[in-house]
Amino acid sequence: xxxxxxxxxxxxxxxxxxxxxxxxxxxxxxxxxxxxxxxxxxxxxxxxxxxxxxxxxxxxxxxxx
Numbered sequence: 001x002x003x004x005x006x007x008x009x010x011x012x013x014x015x016x017x018x019x020x021x022x023x024x025x026x027x028x029x030x031x032x033x034x035x036x037x038x039x040x041x042x043x044x045x046x047x048x049x050x051x052x053x054x055x056x057x058x059x060x061x062x063x064x065x
Contacts, residue, residue: 002037002039015028026054
């Protein structure tokens, strides 16, 4: 449920923690799809390994909501 993800405090805290972890070297974007019942998790980081780890962590949390 896209609305539930947007309103979930655990998701908001996880995004804030990921943004602190990435600092100025990356960013996090959770975007509800306009055409499908899903939330896109996008992460930019200094390296692919960090981006993948953060994205997997956030995607797992989003899927659990």
